[in-house]
Ligand SMILES: Nc1ncnc2c1ncn2[C@@H]1O[C@H](COP(=O)(O)OP(=O)(O)OP(=O)(O)O)[C@@H](O)[C@H]1O
């Protein structure tokens with residue numbers, strides 16, 4: 723059986739990794755979708771698709787699981803997003819997500835979806851990690867070692883600080899403090915990833 727798990731992975735952290743380890747007990751192969759693949763160099767989405775491919779590929783290398791890492795760009799239409807995902811991914815039998823919008827879109831398209839409880843969400847959250855990087859607080863122990871190495875290799879902390887400071891000056895920012903584009907803001911209630919506000 724083949725599973726599919728999508729996230730923005732900005733960055734890939736131990737909460738994601740915990741979820742992948744649990745999924746590994748249920749499937750033979752796993753497709754990791756790198757969501758919002760066209761976005762980078764913003765406060766909410768600092769890393770490019772290629773950089774996230776590196777983080778995820780290296781972090782998964784030790785798992786006894788065949789994995790495929792597939793970048794997937796956002797679409798303006800939620801109603802056809804699942805078809806778009808299916809067109810970019812190896813065929814899969816079950817999708818994994820804890821994102822309510824993603825769960826709904828897969829279910830409406832007739833795809834089986836499985837969710838899991840959030841793992842140590844008080845610290846294992848992308849926006850919390852990005853804030854820690856900006857502030858210089860400890861973040862490395864919250865991500866797999868390979869992810870910390872990749873972020874160091876690409877000088878990621880300095881990038882996040884720079885894009886966050888230009889966001890603070892008004893560039894690339896939505897009214898609610900995130901960097902949602904007009905397209906994202908125009909979607910009902912939330913951006914394509916189901917989020918509303920992002921602190922970093
Ligand atoms: N700590 C966690 N435990 C379990 N699942 C998680 C955890 N953090 C994120 N997820 C799930 O992983 C998927 C991808 O999440 P995503 O890449 O948006 O990370 P995030 O931590 O929610 O980041 P951000 O704060 O940037 O939105 C989603 O289904 C999300 O609900």
Ligand SMILES: NC(=O)c1ccc[n+]([C@@H]2O[C@H](COP(=O)(O)O)[C@@H](O)[C@H]2O)c1
Pocket residue numbers: 728729730731756757758759795796797798799800803819820821823824827914915916
């Ligand atoms: N219409 C769309 O493009 C659409 C809809 C639902 C989810 N997504 C993407 O799927 C990913 C979901 O990941 P998260 O659960 O990490 O938010 C995000 O990259 C999000 O932008 C896109």
